[in-house]
Amino acid sequence: MGRRSHRLFARWYPQAAASLEDRGLGEQRARLLAGAAGRVLEIGCGHGANFAHYPEAVTELVAVEPEERMRDLARAKAEELGREATVIDGQAEKLPLENDSFDAVVATLVLCSVEDQDRALAEIHRVLKPGGALICLEHVGSANRAIRTGEAVFDAVLWSHVFGGCHTGRDTGAAIDRAGFDTGALSPQRFPGLPFPLKVSPHLVGTARKPA
Numbered sequence: 001m002g003r004r005s006h007r008l009f010a011r012w013y014p015q016a017a018a019s020l021e022d023r024g025l026g027e028q029r030a031r032l033l034a035g036a037a038g039r040v041l042e043i044g045c046g047h048g049a050n051f052a053h054y055p056e057a058v059t060e061l062v063a064v065e066p067e068e069r070m071r072d073l074a075r076a077k078a079e080e081l082g083r084e085a086t087v088i089d090g091q092a093e094k095l096p097l098e099n100d101s102f103d104a105v106v107a108t109l110v111l112c113s114v115e116d117q118d119r120a121l122a123e124i125h126r127v128l129k130p131g132g133a134l135i136c137l138e139h140v141g142s143a144n145r146a147i148r149t150g151e152a153v154f155d156a157v158l159w160s161h162v163f164g165g166c167h168t169g170r171d172t173g174a175a176i177d178r179a180g181f182d183t184g185a186l187s188p189q190r191f192p193g194l195p196f197p198l199k200v201s202p203h204l205v206g207t208a209r210k211p212a
């Protein structure tokens, strides 16, 4: 499956994201990943912003990332942290990995950007062991359906092109549900906590489970 590369985004995102890490995103990542354990796959790892937050209980970390610059930065981050991580080229929609082989899959700020969310989630479901966890922190569309339609239009004409294929209007919770996960432990959240609304403020955070 051919994917449009977003090289320009890959150049500026790591620096832009750094300011958010100190404004609460780093803490969110740490809280979210504290319970990760065993063999873990991270999809769309970007420059490896999650790597510092994986606990000792994670025995193996594999990360899939389609942008070469991001892969280079993620490998450098793993080395800097002294953490073993296998960072491979690939896309969530077509994971070059075996069925039922991971205890957890981590998706942070990436299901907004995959080209085909249903295919990506079907692949995540396939590689997870029964009972395995999809740990996610994703910004999602407004709960209001009419606003979501507006978001979809805005995404198509502008946002997606500037922000590396990102979409603001996706109903990611419904897609995770459709893929066959138990979504009971996912909860809506607003981030960052600003006094004014931001298009990417509504988030879905927590762990969905592949039935055992």
Ligand SMILES: C[S@@+](CC[C@H](N)C(=O)[O-])C[C@H]1O[C@@H](n2cnc3c(N)ncnc32)[C@H](O)[C@@H]1O
Binding pocket: 003, 013, 017, 043, 044, 045, 046, 047, 048, 049, 050, 064, 065, 066, 067, 070, 090, 091, 092, 093, 107, 108, 109, 110, 113, 114, 115, 164, 165
């Ligand atoms: C906004 S960045 C988030 C990076 C990282 N997950 C984080 O939390 O900072 C989105 C990442 O998803 C990657 N990406 C885009 N499409 C993808 C796909 N189809 N499969 C896997 N990763 C993808 C991008 O290259 C980029 O690194």
